[in-house]
Amino acid sequence: MESIYAALLLHKASKDITEANIEKILKAAGVDADKAQLTKLVAGLKETNIEDIISSAAAAPVMAAPAASGTSAGSALKEEKKKEKEEEEEEEPTGIGSLF
Secondary structure (H helix, E strand, O other): OHHHHHHHHHHHOOOOOOHHHHHHHHHHOOOOOOHHHHHHHHHHHHOOOHHHHHHHHHHOOOOOOOOOOOOOHHHHHHHHHHHHHHHHHHOOOOHHHHHO
């Protein structure tokens, strides 16, 4: 993923997208570069128009996250805590605590 960001950075800076340039950016960021991945990325980007990809991604509709079915996450958490509390109450006390 980092190599894609590096390629986009090079594109934005109007620099050549080469394996060496991407590797320099990744090293500057402290990321180990995978040579095989860089080779595939550069080969794939040679035949693509990055501006077209960026504009089509920006124009793509964004779908809303689906609503939780039944209960919300907050109420599910409350329900779980309630069950835990009931289980604790069901346990029979042992030792000196059982005398009180």
